[in-house]
Amino acid sequence: xxxxxxxxxxxxxxxxxxxxxxxxxxxxxxxxxxxxxxxxxxxxxxxxxxxxxxxxxxxxxxxxxxxxxxxxxxxxxxxxxxxxxxxxxxxxxxxxxxxxxxxxxxxxxxxxxxxxxxxxxxxxxxxxxxxxxxxxxxxxxxxxxxxxxxxxxxxxxxxxxxxxxxxxxxxxxxxxxxxxxxxxxxxxxxxxxxxxxxxxxxxxxxxxxxxxxxxxxxxxxxxxxxxxxxxxxxxxxxxxxxxxxxxxxxxxxxxxxxxxxxxxxxxxxxxxxxxxxxxxxxxxxxxxxxxxxxxxxxxxxxxxxxxxxxxxxxxxxxxxxxxxxxxxxxxxxxxxxxxxxxxxxxxxxxxxxxxxxxxxxxxxxxxxxxxxxxxxxxxxxxxxxxxxxxxxxxxxxxxxxxxxxxxx
Numbered sequence: 001x002x003x004x005x006x007x008x009x010x011x012x013x014x015x016x017x018x019x020x021x022x023x024x025x026x027x028x029x030x031x032x033x034x035x036x037x038x039x040x041x042x043x044x045x046x047x048x049x050x051x052x053x054x055x056x057x058x059x060x061x062x063x064x065x066x067x068x069x070x071x072x073x074x075x076x077x078x079x080x081x082x083x084x085x086x087x088x089x090x091x092x093x094x095x096x097x098x099x100x101x102x103x104x105x106x107x108x109x110x111x112x113x114x115x116x117x118x119x120x121x122x123x124x125x126x127x128x129x130x131x132x133x134x135x136x137x138x139x140x141x142x143x144x145x146x147x148x149x150x151x152x153x154x155x156x157x158x159x160x161x162x163x164x165x166x167x168x169x170x171x172x173x174x175x176x177x178x179x180x181x182x183x184x185x186x187x188x189x190x191x192x193x194x195x196x197x198x199x200x201x202x203x204x205x206x207x208x209x210x211x212x213x214x215x216x217x218x219x220x221x222x223x224x225x226x227x228x229x230x231x232x233x234x235x236x237x238x239x240x241x242x243x244x245x246x247x248x249x250x251x252x253x254x255x256x257x258x259x260x261x262x263x264x265x266x267x268x269x270x271x272x273x274x275x276x277x278x279x280x281x282x283x284x285x286x287x288x289x290x291x292x293x294x295x296x297x298x299x300x301x302x303x304x305x306x307x308x309x310x311x312x313x314x315x316x317x318x319x320x321x322x323x324x325x326x327x328x329x330x331x332x333x334x335x336x337x338x339x340x341x342x343x344x345x346x347x348x349x350x351x352x353x354x355x356x357x358x359x360x361x362x363x364x365x366x367x368x369x370x371x372x373x374x375x376x377x378x379x380x381x382x383x384x385x386x387x388x389x390x391x392x393x394x395x396x397x398x399x400x401x402x403x404x405x406x407x408x
Contacts, residue, residue, distance in 0.1 A: 148167060
């Protein structure tokens with residue numbers, strides 16, 4: 001009996017290990033096969049991208065597409081998921097966006113620009129620079145057609161540089177003026193018996209005002225009013241240029257809240273026509289004279305814009321974008337003192353760089369980091385001229401690191 005049991009157990013174990021190793025081998029082979037298929041698929045997509053076809057779209061085109069809902073940062077960015085979506089592997093920054101529009105202006109293959117309106121995510125200074133590039137493009141005689149179902153004031157400001165603005169017949173155009181609303185927390189802190197320790201200098205230093213006051217101070221009201229009035233005046237001038245009207249009339253339309261329906265926008269000449277998308281596309285086809293081939297800003301830049309710098313005498317553009325923080329950078333939207341100072345030293349020791357443009361787009365941040373950065377910029381200035389260009393923000397520490405430049 002024991003011998004029979006041993007034979008039985010041996011037979012069972014033999015069958016078990018046979019099935020176990022067979023299953024394991026099948027899993028390994030299956031896994032390798034799936035990896036192989038995945039590599040083939042990714043390689044196929046990459047080949048299609050490098051061959052100029054992405055999602056059925058060619059990297060050559062005759063109408064340049066600019067989507068105002070895309071965020072434009074100061075620097076170019078690489079799109080690491082480019083092979084998996086319908087985008088270029090390059091996301092152009094503000095400088096190269098304007099450079100791309102200038103190149104398209106002189107490219108005979110590009111017949112015009114299509115602006116996708118809706119929501120414009122970028123701040124006013126960025127949109128101002130984009131609009132100036134479009135104004136220059138329009139001087140070539142090429143068209144700039146804009147279309148939106150919902151057109152915000154920011155989007156309209158950019159679109160006003162164009163030749164035609166189309167609004168969906170059931171859409172909406174925002175023309176309501178500008179205002180600023182501040183929230184104050186001092187009453188809440190008092191109820192919680194919290195006493196913040198706040199240090200600030202000067203009557204216009206208002207960043208901490210919501211925590212130390214229960215209403216807007218007069219100096220703060222003055223500076224915000226000046227800021228808003230300046231932006232509103234520029235918007236009105238841009239809108240008046242397109243509507244062939246005057247700023248007083250456009251201001252009155254906003255004050256009276258007169259633009260409520262698409263027909264209001266059309267009757268006041270703020271839009272060219274109330275069109276659906278197919279009608280807009282038909283209007284562009286008439287201008288192109290043949291089938292439209294759309295090409296995105298990023299696709300055009302990746303194919304036509306040479307990002308290499310071959311000159312021996314260079315002007316370096318040093319971009320300071322984001323919050324100013326101490327030490328090592330942990331986020332793309334940061335000006336970290338350690339990393340930024342390393343970049344400053346590289347420029348200082350590069351003999352081919354003769355001058356520096358410091359481009360600042362920052363709300364400020366750490367006082368210590370700002371001081372450390374300013375020290376390195378001071379050493380750089382002893383060897384090269386520094387000119388500061390300010391973008392959407394140059395507040396607090398963002399202004400402090402600009403303060404010793406040759407010009408701002």
